[in-house]
Amino acid sequence: MPHSEDDVMRLHFEVTHTAPETNARRGMMTLRHGLVETPVFMPVGTQGSIKSLSSEDVRDELRAQIILANTYHLLLRMGTERLKKNGGLHRFMRWDGNLLTDSGGFQVFSLGQGSTQGKPLLEKLDEAGAHFRSHLDGARHLLSPEKSIEVQEAIGSDIMMVLDECPPSTAAREYQLRSMDRTTRWADRCLTARTDAGGALFAIGQGGLDLELRDKHMEELRTRPFEGFAIGGLAVGESKPDFLRTLRYTAPRYPADKPRYLMGVGTPDDLVEGVHAGVDMFDCVMPTRNARNGTLFVDGGKKLIIKNQSHLDDERPLDESCPCLTCRNYSRAYLRHLYMAEEIAFYRFATLHNLTHYLELMRKMREQITAGTFAAWRLEYYARKEQSPPS
Numbered sequence: 001m002p003h004s005e006d007d008v009m010r011l012h013f014e015v016t017h018t019a020p021e022t023n024a025r026r027g028m029m030t031l032r033h034g035l036v037e038t039p040v041f042m043p044v045g046t047q048g049s050i051k052s053l054s055s056e057d058v059r060d061e062l063r064a065q066i067i068l069a070n071t072y073h074l075l076l077r078m079g080t081e082r083l084k085k086n087g088g089l090h091r092f093m094r095w096d097g098n099l100l101t102d103s104g105g106f107q108v109f110s111l112g113q114g115s116t117q118g119k120p121l122l123e124k125l126d127e128a129g130a131h132f133r134s135h136l137d138g139a140r141h142l143l144s145p146e147k148s149i150e151v152q153e154a155i156g157s158d159i160m161m162v163l164d165e166c167p168p169s170t171a172a173r174e175y176q177l178r179s180m181d182r183t184t185r186w187a188d189r190c191l192t193a194r195t196d197a198g199g200a201l202f203a204i205g206q207g208g209l210d211l212e213l214r215d216k217h218m219e220e221l222r223t224r225p226f227e228g229f230a231i232g233g234l235a236v237g238e239s240k241p242d243f244l245r246t247l248r249y250t251a252p253r254y255p256a257d258k259p260r261y262l263m264g265v266g267t268p269d270d271l272v273e274g275v276h277a278g279v280d281m282f283d284c285v286m287p288t289r290n291a292r293n294g295t296l297f298v299d300g301g302k303k304l305i306i307k308n309q310s311h312l313d314d315e316r317p318l319d320e321s322c323p324c325l326t327c328r329n330y331s332r333a334y335l336r337h338l339y340m341a342e343e344i345a346f347y348r349f350a351t352l353h354n355l356t357h358y359l360e361l362m363r364k365m366r367e368q369i370t371a372g373t374f375a376a377w378r379l380e381y382y383a384r385k386e387q388s389p390p391s
């Protein structure tokens with residue numbers, strides 16, 4: 001008997017708690033590799049590894065329920081056939097939690113600004129997709145909606161993203177409109193290309209900083225059978241007030257019964273503001289990249305620069321209240337020593353700490369939503385940092 005769409009369990013989402021005086025909400029998202037409690041921050045494992053960590057670290061120390069991998073890098077380094085030969089990325093990297101993959105488009109557009117032998121890497125963008133050359137060996141590729149889904153299915157992704165065209169948030173209205181329409185056509189092609197073996201598929205709403213365009217695009221996308229929706233084209237260079245205005249308008253107008261994902265965001269403050277606006281999912285390289293640069297998040301989102309002289313003889317942990325492996329065992333003085341000596345172990349200790357800081361922040365916010373006290377907690381969060389909350 002042919003399978004109907006309903007036979008395939010990809011995603012089940014339920015909002016379990018809301019809180020007064022905020023759009024923050026708590027939920028349970030069940031995917032093919034188990035439960036994800038939302039709002040959630042997803043650590044980024046670009047090439048099938050969260051830099052410096054093992055999959056055991058991610059499972060046992062961080063207890064992450066979902067991580068992100070980048071389609072562009074896995075396509076160029078491995079290709080569809082080798083991914084399949086290794087049984088998909090879960091089996092390859094021994095990760096039995098959930099995986100979300102991006103479409104590959106963002107890297108094609110951002111790395112496409114580079115060049116090979118004097119020619120730009122992104123050669124042409126047309127209705128078929130993005131024609132580009134690999135930043136590794138210069139080989140020609142076409143990233144089409146169909147190709148993106150093929151690679152994401154070969155990875156075995158639990159949440160796949162549609163290929164979208166992401167113009168600068170400050171681009172002219174005409175450009176935004178054309179790019180929105182193309183993004184919708186590409187999203188439809190991704191839906192058609194998905195097989196029964198494919199995971200959940202999220203569409204991406206565009207519209208830049210134009211709130212009317214944001215509404216218009218979501219009116220089109222919400223009629224289609226996507227399992228979730230992302231807010232695209234934000235945190236791409238606009239000012240903080242523009243970012244917050246667009247976020248606060250857009251997130252609560254997304255379908256209430258589907259997960260909402262703010263891509264590529266952000267700082268601890270951005271996560272607090274995103275949750276306040278009603279976002280359920282986040283990802284960002286900030287905690288992992290900053291860890292490797294020696295910038296550690298402590299005490300309600302403040303930054304500790306490990307190379308500073310003041311840590312030379314400091315026997316305290318990075319953060320007294322942090323439950324991570326690093327803070328349970330090692331002093332600031334030892335971590336500073338490892339950093340200054342460029343010891344590889346520093347990367348793992350720092351990455352475990354920063355990701356724990358982010359995941360603990362999300363856990364606290366989920367607790368506050370359940371207790372109905374999120375709005376007051378948000379004000380205290382800024383008061384502790386001696387900042388006023390962003391207006």
Ligand SMILES: [Zn+2]
Nearest residue numbers: 322324327353
């Ligand atoms: Zn820690």
